[in-house]
Ligand SMILES: [K+]
């Protein structure tokens with residue numbers, strides 16, 4: 001049975017991924033329509049159930065109804081299941097894809113993954129999937145325990161444990177769903193060190209990607225060094241978090257609507273949380289609509305860059321961004337190669353980074369333009385919403401609940417394409433077997 | 449003397465260009481401060497004179513005071529001189545740069561320009577400069593005559609001729625300055641076919657770049673075909689104009705604040721004018737602040753793309769945009785080469801396109817972020833203004849006259865960098881002599 005499964009996804013993995021996600025979404029939407037899912041009398045409109053199911057399965061976190069009050073516990077568990085399946089499923093598939101991609105190239109190119117898992121046989125894949133699940137559940141369990149203990153100070157034990165589990169799973173999967181009620185996210189805990197630090201760790205660990213997690217665990221082995229991929233992911237992640245936090249702290253320091261009333265320690269926590277979360281968790285501890293425009297724009301950029309490949313997060317990915325920055329630096333210095341940690345990057349990778357970015361950029365522009373005609377709101381609010389959906393972030397300046405029907409459909413599509421597009425595109429863009437027999441003559445145009 | 453001049457600019461052309469432009473700007477600003485330049489009693493503040501001089505020399509067209517009423521005829525002629533020197537000077541220098549760049553590469557690569565001018569000796573350069581001036585003055589003269597005849601119906605003959613000359617020079621140089629008064633630009637002529645068509649032709653001819661103009665004139669020779677560069681410029685220019693006009697027509701058809709009250713013919717004219725002008729002339733016939741957000745955003749994109757290399761226009765350039773689009777298409781199709789009109793583009797060119805674009809994009813983002821903190825206006829209004837300054841377009845949603853001092857300084861810098869940056873950057877990015885002796889080992893990261 002596993003052999004058949006292996007052959008099927010090896011034959012056309014992107015199709016399996018897209019169809020699988022669509023099936024889970026429609027199944028989830030159907031379940032959410034049933035009476036036991038929603039707290040008030042009448043059933044939700046199908047578009048709202050579909051929106052919620054897409055948002056959960058694509059671990060986005062944009063919601064048209066408040067998760068904590070609109071859905072019953074049964075509904076919330078259905079949502080949490082979609083988050084877990086969507087998050088882990090994507091993480092596993094993306095990791096498998098990376099292995100398949102390697103296999104399609106050449107023996108020489110079997111690097112990071114092969115080393116980490118030794119073989120890509122069926123046994124190797126079963127071992128990989130098991131490892132992904134164990135890693136994820138372990139991290140979620142630790143987070144859930146810490147959250148539950150903290151929440152016990154504010155609510156009954158049963159409720160604290162339930163909320164602890166829900167938020168640990170949601171945050172590790174970068175899903176951004178919360179059941180605090182009233183679309184509050186973690187605003188009530190803006191100054192709470194434990195909640196903030198646990199949340200940020202869950203988000204960051206979920207966003208590093210399985211390959212990097214496995215690499216980090218393996219590092220105890222004195223003979224192994226971090227792979228180039230892990231070094232790039234870790235350093236770019238660190239840089240973006242710190243740079244984002246510094247900029248947000250500066251811009252919002254005296255903003256009365258957000259961080260102004262907080263003491264310095266709370267300001268620091270809030271700045272780091274608002275810097276970590278856009279990539280691409282979707283949790284917020286301050287009112288995003290109250291941020292200065294400059295800060296909102298910084299968050300848009302962070303949302304666009306997103307997390308790392310093969311993780312629970314979205315966006316164009318840290319490695320893609322690093323490749324682009326590297327290409328610009330190399331050109332400005334007049335060098336031919338993009339060099340990261342003393343290794344040069346194949347031009348084909350830099351090209352791929354360019355393609356993924358332009359694809360993402362074009363899509364965000366197109367959707368923003370369409371929503372500008374269907375929604376009667378400020379441009380930045382719309383750009384924010386579209387980028388949030390594409391990057392499967394889940395942050396909003398308040399547009400989600402006011403979306404028109406057309407707007408909801410566009411955002412649903414953006415969440416779906418944003419989650420699956422870049423990966424399937426990258427896969428489809430894998431180098432083909434064999435080379436061109438015929439090549440056109442070179443022509444010249446003047447650039448710039 | 450010419451021999452010395454030749455050797456000097458050949459030694460460090462970008463420095464000459466940057467210093468020359470800065471000198472013209474400060475000289476012009478000084479002249480504008482003098483009593484005979486301004487119509488009302490007191491002298492302008494230096495920052496406003498500097499802003500105007502930068503805008504004129506960089507052929508941008510953003511103005512903090514109304515050109516038609518604030519300045520005397522003497523002041524207007526100073527401005528027009530800066531436009532002519534800035535526009536033609538840049539056009540000539542950019543064309544020369546392209547020749548120098550070719551020479552630095554190899555004999556084989558002497559293509560388009562060498563063919564057009566036969567040699568790059570001193571005599572060749574004098575001939576080139578003469579040819580640029582003749583082309584420009586001829587086109588401006590025809591435009592001026594047509595404008596003057598049309599304006600004679602509305603005003604005294606002397607005024608009509610003066611305004612005809614001013615606007616022909618301003619529009620061919622893609623400068624966007626007008627002396628209609630009250631910041632009106634061509635709004636009064638929204639439905640006038642002659643004014644609109646002449647204006648659009650001036651803008652388009654100025655924006656094609658000298659190489660393409662020379663190539664077009666040469667086409668009468670039956671033995672010569674259009675160069676690849678010219679084909680790319682002409683087809684992308686045509687595509688952007690038509691696509692932009694269609695989108696603007698659709699979005700604004702029933703907008704009461706812009707094209708709603710016009711009849712169909714006038715609507716067509718207005719749609720084409722508002723599509724042609726953002727690349728990068730800066731003339732408008734409808735109220736830009738009244739456009740729908742989606743249309744304003746389309747204009748931002750057109751402004752960012754801009755005109756063609758070695759022209760009077762700005763932006764990242766049509767060829768750069770074509771290279772990017774070509775790269776994405778090639779990747780999606782799984783091809784290795786970017787093929788345009790059956791010629792493949794060197795990877796080095798595609799890289800250059802990527803670099804120029806990312807540089808431009810980073811700069812626009814940075815300036816938008818800074819202005820978001822210094823100006824108290826909507827994000828799109830700020831993004832529009834910054835892109836307009838960077839692309840030396842000159843369109844505004846009304847922010848220019850309300851800029852703070854800090855805002856004015858940023859916009860001045862953006863106009864200057866936007867005009868000279870991409871060219872000097874491209875020049876600096878020219879392939880270096882010799883190759884690397886040492887190359888790093890190839891490393892792998894996962895993209896997307
Ligand atoms: K999310």
Ligand SMILES: [K+]
Pocket residue numbers: 507508509622623624728729730840841842
């Ligand atoms: K202009």
